[in-house]
Amino acid sequence: MQSFPRIVPPVRRVAVAGGTHGNEMSGVCLARHWLGSGRAELQRPHIHVEPFLANTRAVERCIRYVDADLNRVFTDKNLRQPKSDNPLYEVCRAQEINETYGPIGSERAYDMLLDMHNTTSNMGISLVLTSSSDHLTLHMAQFLQRKLHPIPCNFLLIEHPTLTYFHVRRVMKHGISIEIGPQPQGVARADITDHMRRSVAYCLDFMHKLNSGMELPASTLDVHRIDRYIDYPRDGDGHITAIIHPAFQDRDWQLLHPGTPIFVSLSGEAIAFEGQETVFPVFINEAAYYEKKIAFWITKRETLNVEPLRVEDGPHKECTST
Numbered sequence: 001m002q003s004f005p006r007i008v009p010p011v012r013r014v015a016v017a018g019g020t021h022g023n024e025m026s027g028v029c030l031a032r033h034w035l036g037s038g039r040a041e042l043q044r045p046h047i048h049v050e051p052f053l054a055n056t057r058a059v060e061r062c063i064r065y066v067d068a069d070l071n072r073v074f075t076d077k078n079l080r081q082p083k084s085d086n087p088l089y090e091v092c093r094a095q096e097i098n099e100t101y102g103p104i105g106s107e108r109a110y111d112m113l114l115d116m117h118n119t120t121s122n123m124g125i126s127l128v129l130t131s132s133s134d135h136l137t138l139h140m141a142q143f144l145q146r147k148l149h150p151i152p153c154n155f156l157l158i159e160h161p162t163l164t165y166f167h168v169r170r171v172m173k174h175g176i177s178i179e180i181g182p183q184p185q186g187v188a189r190a191d192i193t194d195h196m197r198r199s200v201a202y203c204l205d206f207m208h209k210l211n212s213g214m215e216l217p218a219s220t221l222d223v224h225r226i227d228r229y230i231d232y233p234r235d236g237d238g239h240i241t242a243i244i245h246p247a248f249q250d251r252d253w254q255l256l257h258p259g260t261p262i263f264v265s266l267s268g269e270a271i272a273f274e275g276q277e278t279v280f281p282v283f284i285n286e287a288a289y290y291e292k293k294i295a296f297w298i299t300k301r302e303t304l305n306v307e308p309l310r311v312e313d314g315p316h317k318e319c320t321s322t
């Protein structure tokens with residue numbers, strides 16, 4: 001059966017965020033560079049691209065956040081309340097970001113957010129996708145994967161009935177997080193930062209090609225959907241009693257079978273994965289997740305159908321702003 005392409009408006013305004021977490025240095029360094037002498041790197045014809053530092057105070061102090069995780073505070077309630085009613089810096093900053101690049105759900109909101117993150121886990125180049133029905137973003141993910149080949153690029157789908165969070169990507173009409181590791185917090189590695197720079201460039205290339213009339217045929221996309229997370233073993237006081245097993249360390253995106261050792265206790269005993277089925281772990285031993293009581297996430301692989309898509313007015317009616 002022939003399916004007709006979904007028609008979408010052109011992508012005209014793109015925000016590129018670094019420092020949503022202030023100690024994830026690839027995004028911090030690149031956003032600063034693009035805000036200064038490197039701005040021309042982001043230019044694409046007829047697309048306005050705006051780099052920005054998201055959690056500016058955390059960036060100044062090279063910490064993840066000041067009062068609260070910025071990538072968790074974009075709730076409707078937080079964004080609606082008067083600034084004076086909330087003492088948390090990140091809630092005020094979320095309101096500013098919503099005013100500048102949103103507001104959420106409005107016609108005025110930016111079309112796309114590219115949100116740059118680093119992880120201490122061995123995740124390689126990973127895209128965090130929010131929705132299995134945002135076909136424009138799914139096509140962009142596929143384009144990026146093709147361009148990066150043979151460097152692997154995996155997709156983490158965080159769509160889940162209960163385990164969701166209120167991230168900055170909610171503000172724009174479409175958005176992805178580009179999550180690249182392993183890189184320690186507060187450190188910028190040249191190889192990781194180069195991967196980030198190339199990933200952002202390919203995403204912008206995709207948007208330009210889409211606006212220029214490129215037809216995107218129906219296809220499929222293999223993603224890893226979050227299922228649940230696993231905490232570290234703890235004692236009665238809540239302290240960790242075991243750490244990630246050395247044979248499990250760095251095995252992000254690789255099959256995890258029931259019975260495989262995942263932790264080793266501080267007295268040296270291996271602790272096996274008790275799941276019932278084979279799964280794919282991600283964010284193994286992520287530094288920022290110790291406070292969230294997450295040792296790693298469990299995902300399951302699935303294949304999404306991606307609908308054919310093209311831009312509504314093709315190459316001839318481009319807006320004149322740059």
Ligand SMILES: [Zn+2]
Pocket residue numbers: 020021024116117118
């Ligand atoms: Zn982050």
